[in-house]
Amino acid sequence: MTLSKESVLETLRNVALEPGGDPVSRGLIHALAVETGVVRFVLEGAPLSELESLRPRVEAAVKELPGVVSVTAVIPAGSAPRIGGHPTPQAGPLPVAGVKHVIAIGSGKGGVGKSTVSANLAVALSRAGKKVGLLDADIYGPSQPRMMGINRRPASPDGKTILPLQAHGLTLMSIGFMLKEEEAIIWRGPMLMGALQQMLGQVVWDYYGALDVLIVDLPPGTGDIQLSLCQKTKIDGAIIVSTPQDIAMLDARKALDMFRRLNTPVIGLIENMSTYVCPNCGHEVHLFGHGGVEAESKRLDIPFLGALPLDLEVRLSGDSGTPAATGDGPAAQAYAAIAQQLIASGRV
Numbered sequence: 141m142t143l144s145k146e147s148v149l150e151t152l153r154n155v156a157l158e159p160g161g162d163p164v165s166r167g168l169i170h171a172l173a174v175e176t177g178v179v180r181f182v183l184e185g186a187p188l189s190e191l192e193s194l195r196p197r198v199e200a201a202v203k204e205l206p207g208v209v210s211v212t213a214v215i216p217a218g219s220a221p222r223i224g225g226h227p228t229p230q231a232g233p234l235p236v237a238g239v240k241h242v243i244a245i246g247s248g249k250g251g252v253g254k255s256t257v258s259a260n261l262a263v264a265l266s267r268a269g270k271k272v273g274l275l276d277a278d279i280y281g282p283s284q285p286r287m288m289g290i291n292r293r294p295a296s297p298d299g300k301t302i303l304p305l306q307a308h309g310l311t312l313m314s315i316g317f318m319l320k321e322e323e324a325i326i327w328r329g330p331m332l333m334g335a336l337q338q339m340l341g342q343v344v345w346d347y348y349g350a351l352d353v354l355i356v357d358l359p360p361g362t363g364d365i366q367l368s369l370c371q372k373t374k375i376d377g378a379i380i381v382s383t384p385q386d387i388a389m390l391d392a393r394k395a396l397d398m399f400r401r402l403n404t405p406v407i408g409l410i411e412n413m414s415t416y417v418c419p420n421c422g423h424e425v426h427l428f429g430h431g432g433v434e435a436e437s438k439r440l441d442i443p444f445l446g447a448l449p450l451d452l453e454v455r456l457s458g459d460s461g462t463p464a465a466t467g468d469g470p471a472a473q474a475y476a477a478i479a480q481q482l483i484a485s486g487r488v
């Protein structure tokens with residue numbers, strides 16, 4: 141048989157697929173070109189993970205054909221829809237499909253550990269038996285790909301829906317998955333809101349099973365994303381993270397005021413980087429002060445959910461992609477206690 145498009149397609153029809161059928165009958169082969177022994181085609185139309193595991197098989201099968209010099213199966217980088225466009229008009233706040241509860245994690249000031257708390261609390265709730273999703277809505281500085289140790293482009297079988305990723309038992313989506321590393325986002329408010337709307341509405345949140353709770357890691361401050369989330373999505377409540385420092389508390393009060401004005405219930409406050417216990421001598425130091433957040437929650441009559449220690453393991457584990465809450469140390473125990481409170485109060 142001479143090498144031709146037909147002979148290549150014939151060969152590809154003999155590659156059996158797991159769910160049945162073959163790459164040709166399932167419409168996964170596009171733009172086939174055969175020229176002086178060089179075979180090229182595009183693999184498209186299935187989740188990215190399926191295409192990636194299929195690629196070596198189809199390439200090997202075609203390579204066996206007499207006259208083949210090289211085979212290249214290309215998986216298009218842009219198989220998921222573009223994120224970030226103007227939002228489409230929407231009436232009132234909508235629930236997130238496939239999700240029972242939505243909890244936003246906010247902070248007034250940056251760098252107080254909001255993303256660390258989101259990641260670890262999500263893990264702790266999952267370890268307590270809940271089905272948990274984590275949405276990294278910190279569009280300007282997504283941290284969850286690093287904290288969760290996963291960063292690849294999510295698949296989109298139909299070019300519209302986006303299949304979330306999975307790590308540490310959580311269902312995950314981050315704007316970071318859709319960008320090249322070090323790519324900056326230079327968007328105005330409407331584009332940000334469009335991206336948020338896509339991540340809430342186009343991601344198949346129940347792809348790995350219906351979720352008890354979706355944790356939303358917000359950007360710091362009181363900007364467009366917070367406003368858009370509270371106005372367009374049915375949220376059960378917000379948790380505010382602050383360090384005990386006066387300046388952080390000052391900004392946390394602004395975040396509290398914003399959630400109040402948007403009629404989003406504040407579930408409680410968390411004090412992060414509360415105490416530091418010297419690993420050598422056991423001496424306890426309060427680098428950023430201590431107890432300020434608890435005092436503030438009493439003053440405002442908002443539940444105080446807990447104080448989390450400043451702990452080197454938390455920083456190292458966050459940087460290495462395995463949140464400390466997956467372990468058994470003091471931080472994991474502190475997060476487990478907060479998760480239990482949320483479950484006991486019926487928030488999750």
Ligand SMILES: Nc1ncnc2c1ncn2[C@@H]1O[C@H](COP(=O)(O)OP(=O)(O)OP(=O)(O)O)[C@@H](O)[C@H]1O
Binds near residue numbers: 256281360412450
């Ligand atoms: N309890 C803690 N102990 C030790 N390190 C911590 C703790 N909480 C957070 N960190 C570290 O502090 C840094 C900032 O934390 P994180 O990124 O979670 O803050 P953030 O409030 O989400 O910041 P951003 O302003 O980027 O939204 C990270 O390096 C993180 O590992």
